[in-house]
Amino acid sequence: MPGDGISLAHGIGGAKDLPIPPELAILGAVAALTVSFTVLAVAWRTPRYDESKTGRPAPDWLAGVVDSAAFRIGLRVVGIVLFAYAAVAAVFGRDLLTNPVFGIFYVWWWVGLVPLSLLFGPVWKAISPVRTINLVFARLSGSDPEAGVFHYPARLGYWPAAVGLFAFVWLELVYPFSTELGPVRLWCAIYVAVMLLGGALFGSGFYERGDPFEVYSSLVAKLSVWGRRDGRLIVRSPLANLDTTLAVPGLLAVLSVLFGSTAFDSFKDSSFWVRFTQDSDISTNLLNNLALLAFCVGVGLVFLVGCVTTGVDPDTRRLELPNKFAHSIIPIVVGYIVAHYSTYLLEYGQQTLIQASDPFGNGSDLLGTGDWTVNYWLSFHPTFLAVLKVLAVVVGHVLGVIAAHERAIELLPKRHQLTGQLPLLFAMIAFTVGGLYLLFAA
Amino acid sequence: MRRTAIVLTALLCASPILAGCSDEESPAPTSSGDETATVEITFSDGEVTPMGDRVEVEAGKPIELVVEADEPGELHVHSTPEKEFEYDAGSSTFELTIDEPGVVDVEAHDPKVVIVQLEVS
Numbered sequence: 330m331p332g333d334g335i336s337l338a339h340g341i342g343g344a345k346d347l348p349i350p351p352e353l354a355i356l357g358a359v360a361a362l363t364v365s366f367t368v369l370a371v372a373w374r375t376p377r378y379d380e381s382k383t384g385r386p387a388p389d390w391l392a393g394v395v396d397s398a399a400f401r402i403g404l405r406v407v408g409i410v411l412f413a414y415a416a417v418a419a420v421f422g423r424d425l426l427t428n429p430v431f432g433i434f435y436v437w438w439w440v441g442l443v444p445l446s447l448l449f450g451p452v453w454k455a456i457s458p459v460r461t462i463n464l465v466f467a468r469l470s471g472s473d474p475e476a477g478v479f480h481y482p483a484r485l486g487y488w489p490a491a492v493g494l495f496a497f498v499w500l501e502l503v504y505p506f507s508t509e510l511g512p513v514r515l516w517c518a519i520y521v522a523v524m525l526l527g528g529a530l531f532g533s534g535f536y537e538r539g540d541p542f543e544v545y546s547s548l549v550a551k552l553s554v555w556g557r558r559d560g561r562l563i564v565r566s567p568l569a570n571l572d573t574t575l576a577v578p579g580l581l582a583v584l585s586v587l588f589g590s591t592a593f594d595s596f597k598d599s600s601f602w603v604r605f606t607q608d609s610d611i612s613t614n615l616l617n618n619l620a621l622l623a624f625c626v627g628v629g630l631v632f633l634v635g636c637v638t639t640g641v642d643p644d645t646r647r648l649e650l651p652n653k654f655a656h657s658i659i660p661i662v663v664g665y666i667v668a669h670y671s672t673y674l675l676e677y678g679q680q681t682l683i684q685a686s687d688p689f690g691n692g693s694d695l696l697g698t699g700d701w702t703v704n705y706w707l708s709f710h711p712t713f714l715a716v717l718k719v720l721a722v723v724v725g726h727v728l729g730v731i732a733a734h735e736r737a738i739e740l741l742p743k744r745h746q747l748t749g750q751l752p753l754l755f756a757m758i759a760f761t762v763g764g765l766y767l768l769f770a771a
Numbered sequence: 772m773r774r775t776a777i778v779l780t781a782l783l784c785a786s787p788i789l790a791g792c793s794d795e796e797s798p799a800p801t802s803s804g805d806e807t808a809t810v811e812i813t814f815s816d817g818e819v820t821p822m823g824d825r826v827e828v829e830a831g832k833p834i835e836l837v838v839e840a841d842e843p844g845e846l847h848v849h850s851t852p853e854k855e856f857e858y859d860a861g862s863s864t865f866e867l868t869i870d871e872p873g874v875v876d877v878e879a880h881d882p883k884v885v886i887v888q889l890e891v892s
Contacts, residue, residue, distance in 0.1 A: 343850055600824065607823050705851075709871065
């Protein structure tokens with residue numbers, strides 16, 4: 330137990346966001362509903378995002394910089410330095426909430442990856458320390474980092490990443506000792522061990538499918554403007570980029586965990602759930618475990634049913650549809666993450682930078698940020714924050730509906746193109762209205 | 772028809788912004804004046820009342836926690852930064868103000884229970 334008497338059983342958050350005002354929630358829901366059917370009624374009728382044609386090459390100088398060895402190595406060094414810094418704080422720092430490792434782990438890494446990937450593309454792939462270590466091992470042993478002992482089984486797809494992401498959200502949201510040093514250290518050690526083993530067994534291709542953070546970051550990066558074609562860096566619209574998401578097994582599972590867990594995080598702070606769990610004879614921890622699982626599985630099931638209840642050609646396999654449509658949940662997930670985590674990222678992100686200056690808890694100021702103070706501007710402007718939340722959710726919803734529409738006219742037979750989209754549209758409306766309801770009620 | 776739909780959509784999307792702007796101009800009604808919000812908390816036979824209720828309070832206004840307890844213990848207020856209050860058996864009163872808007876849990880830690888959630892706005 331920590332020595333300073335501050336509870337660690339509460340996560341690193343102090344105050345949480347105010348609920349959004351009901352009129353904003355209703356406006357957002359109405360907007361989402363209207364836009365959904367408008368898209369269906371007025372959007373294009375022939376597929377428009379052909380991966381081999383969309384986008385244009387990035388300027389030569391930019392492609393030159395991005396593809397240069399110096400840039401790539403520089404990013405790998407940044408990743409390793411951050412990793413080493415966090416590891417040193419985790420091993421030699423004190424078991425106090427002021428240890429920056431908690432903020433680095435739960436705020437910078439988990440939430441910070443989202444804006445970084447939105448702006449710059451697949452960031453984690455570029456800085457991932459486990460990739461770098463795998464690369465160095467391969468160099469030292471004179472083998473090929475891409476090659477492993479076995480071929481990665483295609484059937485596994487993103488499933489290892491889905492399991493890893495669930496393990497992360499479980500630690501963050503349900504596990505009662507999530508802000509004690511021991512469990513965080515153990516989690517990270519297991520993560521690194523599994524990643525290095527995976528890299529050795531299957532080659533570095535494993536990270537593309539099995540590293541929870543790389544999968545998370547690279548999927549969010551599908552909403553950035555950066556893509557590649559035949560190795561060439563290209564710039565395309567986020568919607569065209571989103572359409573290039575591969576329908577890999579487990580894609581829906583990954584996105585269900587991301588969306589379901591964020592929704593559960595809103596839900597678990599609601600007065601309803603707090604009172605219900607405290608009144609119940611069943612242990613709060615067990616109820617939270619069940620609810621987290623139920624949210625993730627529930628999101629997946631709602632989407633699955635929305636996808637398969639359509640007419641298809643005789644040669645289309647119905648059960649393949651959910652993964653082929655699942656990329657359309659990415660913007661919904663990102664919108665909801667922006668809504669749910671903006672204050673958390675900005676305010677605890679700053680606090681982490683301040684704490685990072687004293688990784689050992691001995692009063693040192695290594696980075697010179699130790700005497701900075703946190704700017705709480707966002708918390709002090711709750712109306713602005715509420716509008717930002719609703720806009721993020723509605724914009725995410727609109728992009729998701731358009732992405733699903735494009736895929737429907739590509740995959741579904743002509744006569745089912747409109748009606749076939751309806752169940753999926755209802756599923757998405759359920760997500761968005763449900764999300765807004767949680768922002769309002771929690 | 773098509774144009775109408777687009778215009779309607781654009782308006783609906785913009786309305787939260789408009790609503791937001793007009794909201795920001797008018798400060799929250801200050802009907803309560805300088806009145807102190809009071810939250811009564813009772814500990815008895817290991818039970819706490821209330822158990823997770825929401826209480827609306829105003830940012831920057833004093834809040835009084837009135838504790839009636841049969842054994843000594845500690846209250847944790849999960850504001851930013853956190854506050855702690857130790858109480859003895861009998862009745863005790865603690866005053867605090869929270870400046871930053873948000874939802875703040877007031878907890879007992881033995882057993883770990885959320886007593887009230889202060890909705891500070």
